[in-house]
Amino acid sequence: MSDPTVETPLPYSDVVPGAVLAEETDLDGSSLVVAADKLPELATYLRDHEALDLLSNVTAVDYLGYKERTAEDRFEVVYHLYSTKKGGGPTVLRVRLPENNPALPSLYGVYRGADLQEREAYDLYGIRFLGHPALRRILLWEGFHGHPMRKDWQEPYFEAESKPFKSRHPDGNYAWAEDRNPWGSNVQYPDDFDPMSWQEPVSQIPLQSHAGNGAAGMLKTDRLIVNMGPQHPSTHGVFRMIVELEGETITALEPEMGYLHRNHEKIGERNTYLMNMPYTDRLDYISSMSNNLAYAIAVEKLLGEDYVPPERAEYIRVIMAELTRVVNHLFSVGTFLNDLGAFFTPLLYAVRERELILDLFEAVSGSRMMCNYLRFGGVARDLPDGWLAQCSDMVFNRLPDKIEELTTYLTGNEILQERCIGVGYLSAEEAINLSCTGPQLRGSGVAYDIRRAEPYSIYDRFEFDVATADGCDVYSRFLVRMEEMRQSVRILQQAVKQIPEGPVQSDKGQGSYVVRPPVGTVYGRIESPKGELGFYLVSDGSGNPFRYRVRPPSYINLNALGPMAVGNKVADSVIILGGIDIVLGEVDR
Amino acid sequence: MAENTSTTGAAPEELSENILITTVDSVYNLARSYSLWPMTFGLACCAIEFIVAGTARYDMSRFGMEVARPSPRQADLLIISGTVTKKMVVSIVRLYNQMAEPRYVISMGACATGGGPFKEGYNVVSGIDKFLPVDVYVPGCPPTPEALLHGFITLHKKFKTQSVRTVPWYRKTYTGETPIPVLGPDIIDTHPAALKQVRDVNMTRLMAARSAAGPQISAGEGQGTIVIRNPGLTRDLTDWTLQTGDDGETYHFPAGFVLMSDGEVRVHTSSGATSSSAGDIVWPTAQAIGAETEKVSLVDADGNAVSSFEYEAITS
Structure with missing residues (x-):
């Protein structure tokens, strides 16, 4: 050297x-x-x-x-x-x-x-x-004892450092975790904590002010703080926004999350690599196949050449990922219209198409939503007979028509345009600086799509356009989603035509339940429907990931919620949130 | 109903074809069953299947249930559709308390029922039934919309078993209030029994920590004085000794000498040491300890040094 x-x-x-x-x-x-x-x-x-x-x-x-x-x-x-x-x-x-x-x-x-x-x-x-302006807890609450992702922190019902655990059915009898770890032997309370005398700390959550889109400054009224969520019909789950108002204009907005923090990463470190696959389904539960794909790609990077999926499996993966994108955007557009006040009617039409695609998923994987279909080095099983014919009917005949139908009724709709155009402005520079990805970034006119920027799987073989719109507002994000559905259908049409015959699992990947990758770290990412979904894995050579980190696009896109909402009316905060398209399973993990 | 009128003769002739005689309970339950309003409340993945159950393919309006109410005041069915976390359960119990009676809870999916795949998580409650009374459990991860519909039908069947005379919510003494848990260092259930359990656990741990802590010795005020402190439990110091490092002088505690919990005792040393206060120990040593660099140890009955400290030579 x-x-x-x-x-x-x-x-x-x-x-x-x-x-x-x-x-x-x-x-x-x-x-x-x-x-x-x-x-x-x-x-x-x-x-x-x-x-x-x-x-x-x-x-x-x-x-x-x-x-x-x-x-x-x-x-x-x-x-x-x-x-x-x-x-x-x-x-x-x-x-x-x-x-x-x-x-x-x-x-x-x-x-x-x-x-x-x-x-x-x-x-x-x-x-x-x-130097961070508001370094506070975000997923847990102030007052929580300890930092749970540290390796020496153990959860209350801790059983063992890594799975598979010992039999839960010793001698044929089910043993509850609670019985083996009686409550209290493992709860980590501070020593001086006495529940009888303890008072819940009352905290006023300080609001970040954003020098923003020109909040109305003519008429001064009292500062009013409105809390939305975690139980609110338009927050897409258990998300909470604390909004400071001047009249009806938002002067500051603070997102508060963690109400669905279900410890994905901690559990992921206890699991074996393959056990995490069904957990990824439950991250962004609208688009489980995409999550599978991102995770499989990351682990395959760790595992090396033996686990490169065969051609047919790559095509199946692309088909599933793009069908997922259509499902996600249909649902996103449907609920977005719900937020706008077109209660349930557009969603009914969107969900009708989604159901047909879910039928396709159910046929290959056995489950409508939580597909758990991909494996390291391929997919779990081949497509059933007649599936491709059904799928091509869907992507050649039905979906293009239905997407056009939605476009006809929605895109030009005057009320939709009135509510959306110019609302939630986010310039391209700001969007990048705030780490936004996915339709939110492309809705600000930045043509950054990982399928193009750093192609994974076999995306370099397909013809498609990166959908962008440069209005930088909620309407642009809506347009990007509509266009992405069309582009996904275009990819699907090519993939369904080109898919070859052959095996769907690499030889090594066949039936390999516990994989032990070499020591090292990888970061694998894909363009999920919500943005950049990545998995950062650290392997210590054992069968369990040493560190299992999800880069959740909807969580990181929420960086922009405050800056976008300031200066708009409080009613618009709902559609700005809807325009980000969050799923709480992924935000809170 | 013709036979009824013929036997009692109570109804006028012209109405006899239009009268239906039934029990109050049947009417009451029929009306409640088919106007059950669920709350628009979604927690996680299962909420998507709940939404889908309301769309055209599954159409839960067939059961009179499509009127989802965002406000708990107007809803009478709470569907726990997803993982219940410690951070969220506080709000869920509050929402439940705000609902008017009669109110029902469906636990939808594995997570709401028992923690599901996330049960081991540090922020996950293993089942909403630890906090709320649940009427129907719907299994699945997530349950399909069909399964949820079956859960609704099961709930309707439960209605039919209830009678307006025996249901609790018309009783004067009934409040139905559920204690709201609070977020402390961990979630704290405010049921008196659960609180007592937390306290017992803490007391046990505190006692364990204290019994592990042994007496500590340190230099006292004034030359030649040693202080023995006991942060742990009360101890019998029979056969314990105090030893100096170099010249190996030893003090044996008298038999039956007990050092109370949180108590302390002073030891006066020197050839002609006297005690100024009752209870103090006098250790007649050749020379007051601490005049030169010297190590003093407290040794237990088995000969293990429990605590020791070293005097810096004091220049008088």
């Missing part, structure tokens, strides 16, 4: 001296180890001079007990930076932090999109981001 006397200088050592400490090689590319104090400086440089404008993913990892890690570098924060202009793979930055004081400068000032992800890392790992 290179002459040992002449050291290759570390990257960026000339522009930000001392920032990069080392360059490492992972299973899916290289990454830079960065000194914590130089991180914002380096990130600013990368953003301004290397066009790495999208901070896609912020992952915290607790390396307690991992090979060769000590208390000095127990924690690690990993940043994945992408370029919306150049496309391609990520630049990965790693910051290593000691056990006793895990703190590093926040990137909030460089990428506003770091906001929610840094708060999540603080909540679950106790890593402090200095």
